[in-house]
Amino acid sequence: MRAQVGDQLIVESPTTGATQRDGEIVGLRHDDGTPPYDVRWSDSDQVTLVFPGPDAHIHHIEHGPEGHLEETGHRGTGTAPRTTQALSEAVVMALVQDATAAPSMHNTQPWRFQYSRRNRVFHLRADLRGALPHSDPVLRSLHIGCGAALMNLRVAVAHEGWQATTRVLPDPNDPMLLASVTLTGPLGDEDDPATLYPAVHARHTSRYPFAETPLPDAVLTALAEAAHREYVSLSFASGLHLQSVMDLALEAEARNLTDAGAAADLARFTRRADDTRPATEGVPEYAFGPRRRIGKAPMRDFAGGKPIPGRPTVDFETAPHLALLSTSRDRPLDWLRAGQAMERVLLRATIEGVSTSFITQALEWHDLRWPLRDPMSGNAYVQMVLRLGYGRPGSQTPRRPVHDVLDLEP
Template identity: 45%
Template sequence: MSSSTLDVPAVERLVAAAVAAPSLHNTQPWRFRFDTDMPAVYIHAAADRVLRHIDPVGRAVHLSVGCAVLNLRVAAAHFGWEPVTRLLPCPDRPALLARVRLAESVRVAPSTGLYEAVWRRRSSRYPFSGRALPSDLLAELADTAHLEGAALRFPGRDDTERVLRATREAEWRNRADADRAAESRRLVSSAHSLGLPSAAVSPQDALDRMPMRDFGAHRHPQVLPARAFETHPTLALLSTAHDRRTDWLRAGQALEHVLLLATRHGVRASLLHQAMEWPDLRRALDGLPADGPRQYTQMVIRLGYGPEGPASPRRPVEEVVEADA
């Protein structure tokens, strides 16, 4: 890729990397516009992919777009650009969430292995082994989140149980809420939505300890296989010092950076987002651990060693790219 022009193949490579990012229910709530003169990439929220019951304030949309921004930054650096990111660049255009200017790089960036991880990262909702993650890796993951303006905390056993209880409560509420359940089922069953592949339907914990989201399949319990999940899961709480739209976007970049680093080290991950969807349950996690500074929890990440999850489908580049800005 030339660092002075942004041609069609370059655009396709950047967008392909960006849309490989995770998003709530695989909604992929982003659209891209390119200014080939600057050059720059503008990332907008896609209003038609908002989950109005599950994500009424759009926090998860911002996290998802933040993940896509991080992937775009990684791809830009890999191909010789210096990505310069500005969040919420136009106050009068609230749907414009980020601009990434592609400055000419004056040096060759060392390979971090993150670009390769973009294509290998996927959520694994299967049981993990009981093997503990090395303490130095946990520290590296925390440092990575800090670089993106977020914090990554690893709760102890008691606090982990509190997180699991909050997640179970949220999962129960989601199943009982007719609007949310219908919205979830619609994403999975609609022939016109990418949704989640059938292979990605989460198996359920035979001992009912690990609250895995069922993506609406509770209408047909027989399709949810029961398996034995890890007894003492490794959970991480991703949080920010404030809870503004910019914080959500930073949290998304931190989340994806952590996930890519974990992938590079052979660690699987899945996201336990259920408690984030209920304000009271999310607030209950903000105070963990009790002796630390108050943080706003943005995501619960489950980490471990285990089988690779299936790849979720992605929208073609032409569906998410618009004309030059």
């Protein structure tokens, strides 16, 4: 094992393969980069001398200009011709359109993109017009949605034939600048993450019932690995834990239906069929899905409990497949990682023919979020609860036109 200062040391759980702890290597004791290392742990900010065991590995970080640290870009096998030519305006717009196909809470689309032709760099910014003051006061869900858009952009750039360097929160003085993606040259022959591209526009949230059929082990493993690639753990709830996740979501859903703040957020971003507001954001009535008659899948009711003529009432799963994305800390960096991991998982699931949706109500109530975690996973912070299964795919929902969310710079 050899490392440089600035590399990341990752220690994995021997049983689940999930990241248990990670930290930045801030000091070497040997010139050739062999252990031990001084490591600043991301969960405590403390520096300790570490002799890495067999469950540890190094994530190499490239050293960029001006001494900044940059994460090594993922490479892809895009089908487009390899090129180092400047991107045309049409290609930049197509890449941003791919990014904005990402999911966001209540379809708020809380993102804005800038592309600098001179530097070949995309900047992703938070757009606070898409903030939900009652349901997401600390902007955690906003970061998760933007993380998903970042993942789509990385996939699209790789598919276009480019290798890219992604930096998350690149400017400590500008926390709303969430990421930069710099195109560095033609990509090589590795197939990650471009192979996920076919799912970018095929993935839609499905609020229909899913079959109770178990998901094959190979699919579960592929989904957990997808999350793990973004340093986030994905676990599948079962037994008493599944029961408790469903109970917490039902409790949260009941609170949402009677909470004026949650109702206001929902009303701002749901579009009934007779709504005259612009239909480029929010959840349209045709995507609400049917009402739940029996079954324990605690679906969010986008109708806010109000009747909708012709909306069917159907049976949902009694034991839904729920997967929890968790991080060891709970900072904006972790939320952006969770968003990228979530989108990787959703794209992978779509490719595997698995439909996906979300059960995140309990995450929006401080006292219900903490007990959501799997007691076996220790102190992880649950970031998302996904519902997976075989069932009718969801419908495409609207997005703002690209020219509304993209600034092109010389």
